[in-house]
Amino acid sequence: MxxxxxxxxxxxxxxxxxxxxxxxxxxxxxxxxxxxxxxxxxxxxxNPEELFSAGYAACFLGALRLVAKNAGVAIPDDATVTVTAGIGKDLVDNGFGLVADIAVSLPGMNQAKADEIAQAAHGFCPYSKATKGNIAHTVTATV
CATH class of the missing domain: 2.20.25.10 (N-terminal domain of TfIIb)
Known part of the structure; x- marks a missing residue:
């Protein structure tokens, strides 16, 4: 890259x-x-997972807003992103691994559009790109 x-x-x-x-x-x-x-x-x-989840959440919300703006989609002012980071035993190498669950809240938005914007932000966010293929992610959007 x-x-x-x-x-x-x-x-x-x-x-x-x-x-x-x-x-x-x-x-x-x-x-x-x-x-x-x-x-x-x-x-x-x-702890490091708190710092990771805080940075990821802030970065993802910024990516979400930029992706939506570029697509001509209005994001509600009260939109939020919550990243829940987890750490545990890596079953492949017996070390440790991370997971990230990304919850996007877009009150009042159409569900299909919220899903589309959340997935687009996941493809755009630097944290998501940096961890792609290295940690398990889930991305969910609620309206």
Whole structure:
């Protein structure tokens, strides 16, 4: 893939990775990390899956709005995208793998058009493209 990079940002993890600290270069993100209870941690800090789901949701909503605009479709102001990220045992290599369930809410829109725009956004979103073929995705739209 060729990308004409318009923006770059770095973040640095210290400590034990999932049990440590992460900070972005600009300093807007400064979080202590703790594994979730389900993975044997205290659950008192953020974790990489939370950060992934937050970034993915924001990126997908932006992609949804742009795809709809380019198609001449009005997206309701109260549209939302919720990404539920999951982590668990990878049954192929016995390591870990991710899944992402993407729930798009487009109140008042025709269901067929909502499905079409959600799928088009999934094909356009940089997070979706980066993870295509690497994690299982579901995309659902509700109106």
């Amino acid at each position: 060729s990308v004409e990079v318009a923006y770059r940002v770095s973040s640095t993890a210290t400590g034990g990775g999932r049990d440590g600290h992460v900070e972005s270069g600009p300093g807007r993100v400064k979080l202590d990390l703790q594994p979730p209870v389900e993975l044997g941690g205290s659950g008192r800090g953020a």
